[in-house]
Amino acid sequence: MQERILDVNYSNIIASKTTFLPNNLKYLTQYAYHFSNITNISKILTDGMLYCRNHKDLKNCDVHDNASPEVINHTNKLVKDYVRFYFRPKTPTQYRNEGILSEDAIINSNLHAHCPIPVFLVFDINAILNKPNSYFSHESLASPNKVDIFNTPQDLSRAPFEHIYHFNYISEEEDKQLIIKRRHAEILVKKACNLHGLKHIYCRNTAELNTLKSLLHPQILNIYDKIISIPKNPRDFFNNEYLQIKNVYLDSNNDLFVKWINPCSETFKFKTEIYAITNGNWKLVCQGHNDSYNPYTQMTNNLYWKSSDYLKSGEKFLIRIYLDNNLIYTNIHTSSLMTSIL
Template sequence: MRKGLQVGMTLYHLNRRRGTVTQAVVQRLENGSVVVEFEQAVAGFKQVTLPITSIGEWLFFTREDAAASEDSLALRDEYRAFGNARLVRLYNSRYSPAARRRSSRGPLLETLQRHGFRGFLHYTDFANFVQIMEDGYLYSRSLVQKSLPCDAADPDVLENTSTDTFEYARFFYRPKTPTLYSNAGIKLGNSRPHMPIPVLLVFRDELIYHDSVLFLDGGGGSHKSTRTADAREALQFDWDAVFRMDGYPGEEKNKRNAEFLYPDKVSTAYLKRIVFRAQPDLDRARLILGENPLYTVDRNQFPDPRYQRGDRNYLCSFVVKPTESEGVFAVIGQFYSDPGAYTHELRITRAGKEKSAQIKPKRLPNGSYLIGRVRRPVSRIAYYMEGHQCGLWEDAR
């Protein structure tokens, strides 16, 4: 017996060319085949051996099934169980849970794309980004809580967030959310919430088709947000409010933080872009993780510090170059704003030993800053602002 098929069972053979149905009895089951004997000879044969996958295409359990449509047979487990390619393909494309998700979530994805959606967005600090890439996964908070290098979340928001939300990796639908305006950029004194050096991870659209995702019309930490697994319900969300990029009344702030939740963890194989705010961040990624065709720089995906509360800054460029003085490198940087109030440190590695020095950048006539002078030989120069590594150079020789 195989999957409900047994010797002595009566089946019905459909001759599709002639449209005739002939009764047949199972004689043997062997090596993925079924041997049947016809009540009357078919095409001159009284007994034939057919692949077991012919059940649902040439062989049927009842005479009525022989006249049934492929769609109706594709919906029946007892026929798909024998692996007929036509039925399996039809089921997978139209009727499987995945197909139903595609059919219901496709219109939602189209709606998102009409509003400017370009992928599911996860903003994280550079230190977290390195760990994510080394692990190969973006984990939910519940899985990384003990090893998160930089926790950018607002403690007050976390305290009021349902613990169920921590079981999901969290994404935004749009860039530059109010949350990002609150935490992105190097802050004086490193006050929380804080994401000193933001990196944007853009994940592929197909995450929307996962079994257990949730759609929210607001932030995951707000009791005002509606959450649903039903794409048809999510289609009714106020997506105009979610994607608006201009000023907003207070009640719309939560909508602009709308989230998409993915259970447990997401493989970095689903990444479509890795976006840095400035070239020094991309250069550091190359030195630490190696080249990656997904790397790009686009400061427009991040908040403009002019519109953020409090002092925010970041390193826009970082260059180490020889000076006229033989054997001396100049370390030069450009900052978004005056770096005078921040702490600055150079960590210099020679012969495997690292030494650090507190420094004060000096403004140059062209608006850039001389961060320091370093005597050669040197294998590595790392620059820190307010305790955060912002620039990295290594001798390529």
């Protein structure tokens, strides 16, 4: 690798090499992308840092591992010393692990990867590539073999962008495995990366956006609130193939209703917790369990949780919902009884 030249306009280099992209997708080349489960994103925003997989500050943390154990175990150990970004959203990895899957579905899948609620951190690509400890590859680093990494504008200009930004169906005439590898081309930052250059924090829908905001301390939320949003074109970022939360609300009696997108007939362990303020602290006042929960059956029959008997007093309630021990939703709701009084 050659000596670094800093303050390079890398986005212009990429733009000059991606004139083949339709106009509606060209904006994607201006950014570097890191996606992870919503609970991990909450910690990243709280810490103000992204850490590599081997970093000491992650050793004792409760981190949701989005990756396939099989892929990670066969990835060169040196790669785990880098924070990893992609040149694009909707990589093949994201297609495999995005969305809520049951434990049985994960076990029966080929790679056992799972990111139930993906959130994107979208960075100015120049801010990332101009870091003195940043590098990039022309293909996936998830390989037991040595993959070349680079750090110069000349090497970037030689990248196979026609495959890195290949968004269409792969035809029979094309080299499928090569395109898949190159769609996974990565940007790397050694050890740790601050959040300088973070432009957008993208969630799939309003329920997940509210969950992320609820997970953040008010001081942290104040820093990022203006850039947490749903993308104007969600299909540019998310596949939306599997189960996801749509809406959670208390009806006029304070009974709990949960609505899903893509409700499936798979079975989950469902748990809900509802907290009320007592002496300035949140206290658990109601909880429900169902170890054979079927979202499709619940939606089809308009079933709900009879929580009203426990929510007769109090103005606000904190609601949490878990599927197979994964936090799916949390937010503060105003009592419907108080609303009707007002």
